[in-house]
Amino acid sequence: MSAPETTVETATDEAVRRREDSAVLRIGEDDGERLEAESNASDTSMIMNMGPQHPSTHGVLRLMLEMEGETVMRSKPVIGYLHTGMEKTAETLTYLQGPTNVTRMDYAAPLFSELAFSMATEALLGLELPPRATWIRMLMCELNRISSHLLFQATNGMDIGAVSMMLYGWREREEALRLLETITGLRMNHNYIRPGGVAADLPDGWRDEVLTLIDALPARLKEFDTLLTGQPIYRERLQGVGVINTAECLALGVTGPILRSTGYAWDLRRDMPYLAYDEVDFDVVVGTYGDCFDRYAIRLNEIRESIRILAQILDQMPSGDYRVQDKKVTPPPRARIDESMEALIHHFKIFTEGFKVPAGEVYAAVESPRGELGCYMVSDGSAVPYRMHIRGPSFVNLQTLPHLMRGGMVADAVAIISSVDPIMGEVDR
Amino acid sequence: MSDVVETPVLHVSRDQLIETVAGLRDEGYVSALDVTAVDYLEHPGRTDLPPELEPERFELVVTLISHTTPGRIRLRVQVPADDPTVPTLFDLFPGTEALEREVADMYGIVFEGHPDPTRILMPPDWEGHPLRKDFAVGRIPVQFKATR
DSSP states (O other), rough: OOOSSSSOOHHHHHHHHHSSSSSBOOOOOOOOHHHHHHHOOOOOOOOOEEEEEEEGSSSSEEEEEETTTEEEEEEEEEOOTOOOHHHHHHHOTTTHHHHHTTTTTTTSSHHHHHHHHHHHHHHTTOOOOHHHHHHHHHHHHHHHHHHHHHHHHHHHHHHHHHHHHHHHHHHHHHHHHHHHHHSOSSSSSSOOEEEEEEEEEETHHHHHHHHHHHHHHHHHHHIIIIIIIIHHHHHHHTSSSOHHHHEEEEEEETTTTTHHHTTTTOOOOHHSSOOTTGGGOOOOOSSSOHHHHHHHHHHHHHHHHHHHHHHHHHHOOOSSBBBOOOOOTOOOHHHHHHHHHHHHHHHHHHTTTOOOOOOOEEEEEETTTTTTEOOOOOOSSSOSSSHHHHHEEHHGGGGHHHHHHTBBBHHHHHHHHHHHOOOOOOOOO | OOOOOOOEEEEGGGGHHHHHHHHHHHHTTTEEEEEEEOOTTOOOOOOOOOOTTOSEEEEEEEEEEEEETTTTEEEEEEEETTEEEEEEEEOOOHHHHHHHHHHHHOOOEEETTSOOSSOOSSOOOSSOTTTTTTTTOOSSSSSOOGGG
C-alpha cells in the first residue's frame, strides 16, 4: 500500500483521519455483544472483554479489546466501576473535612491529593505557611512517592510473571508505610496534610527512623536491579513494548513518568516549583524510547532521587510551628482545651461549623507519582467548597492505553496496563 | 499565596472557544490539562465575572499549560442552561476526549462533534447528571438495572 505522493494533507484531513483511523474503539459499553452477533463469518476480528475483575487491571478497569487473532487492534478502557461521586461528596464537607475525602482518591499516594486540596484552600484564604509546615509536607510527600513507586515495582513484577518481586516490593513498601504510620497514625488515607499546615508535629525520633529507611533502601534497590533490571526475560517482556512519543503524550495531556519516558524532562517540582523544591537538589529522570522498560526504570530511579531529597530535608528541616497560627483556621492546642472555656468553644466551632473561605476560584497542582495532580476549587464564601474538582493524572493517562496496545499481543496488554500504573480510585473518583 | 501561582483567566464565548484555543496552542500552550465545569445554579451572588459578561448557569473551565515559559492559562466559557452545547476540543487536543465525556456525563453539557458521546463514569442507562446542583445527594431508589 503506497500513499499518493502528490496530495498534501490539510488540517481538516488530519482531523478526519484522526477520528476514523484511530486506536480507540469508540462503541458503547453494552455494544460489544451486539456487534459480535451482527458480525458475518468473513469478519475475523472479535471483541474481547478484559476485566473489570482481573488481577492485572489494578482494581476495576475493564478493557474492550478488538482482537485479530492474538493481536490487539482497537481498544477502549471502560471505567466508572469505582465511581462513588467523591466530587459531589466534597460539596457537602467543610474545608477541614475535605482532606478525608480526597485522600481516598489515589490510595497509593494519598498525601498528594491532600496536598493539592490544602494548597487550593490556602490560596483562597491567602495563608502563608510557616517553613516547618512546608518542609514536613515535602518530607511526607517524598516518603509517599517512595512507597507508591515501590508498590509499582511490586505489581509490575507480578504482572510480568516475576512473582517474587511482589514479596520484595511489598516488604520495602511496608517499611515506608510503617514510617508514615509512626508520623501520621495511619498507614493509608492519612488526613495528615490539612489546610493551614499538617495535623501534628513530627514525633520524637522521626529523624532516626527516616535515616534507617533511606540507609537501607539503596541496597534493596540494588536487589531489584539484580532481580529485574538486568534479567533477560524481564527485559524481553518490556523493551520495545508499548511505545509512545513526546508529541502523542502532549496531545493526550499525559504527564508524569509516561511523559518523561519519551525523553521529555517535565517535572512540576523542578519546572514550576511549589513547597520548597527550589531549595533542594535533585535530577529529573528521563527515558529514551518511551517503552515499558523506560517507565519501569524511571520509577526505580525516582526512588533514588527521592532518597536524595529526603537526605537534604533531614539536614535542612527548620524548627518552628507545624501549622499556621491563624485562629480562624487553627484549633487551639489540646492542653488549652482543658483549662479554658473559650478554647473549648473555639475548638468546637472550628470542627462543627468549619471556617469560611473567601469567594473565588483557584487551580493548584502538584507532581504526584503519576503526574500532574490538580485541584480546581470554587468557593462561594461559605464553609464548604462550592465546587471541588480533582484533575487525576491516572484518569488522563489512561487514554494512552489504546495507543500503546495497538498492534501488540494480548500478553503485552498486561505489561502495558501495569506500566501506565493507573490507580482506579483516582480514575473513577 | 507562596505555593500557588495565580493562573491568568480568559473569558471567552462559545463561538470563539475553538479559535482561542487554537491560537493559544500556536503560542506554545502544548497540552490541555483539564476540562471541567461548574453549575452556578445556587451561587447567584458571584462577582468574579467581568461586568460586560452575561452570567449563565453552567461554566466550562479549560486549563492549558505552556512548557517553554512554564505557566498555565484558564479559559472560562459561559454555557446557558436552555442550550448546553459547546464545540469539542478533540480536534485540537485529543486528550480532552475523556475529560469532555466526564463533563457531559456529570453536567449534561453536549460537546458538538465529540467522537464518542457516551457516558464515562455513570452506567449507560443512568438518568440525570449527578454533579448538577439540582441533583440531590443520596437519591433513592438505586438506578441500576439488576436491582429494578
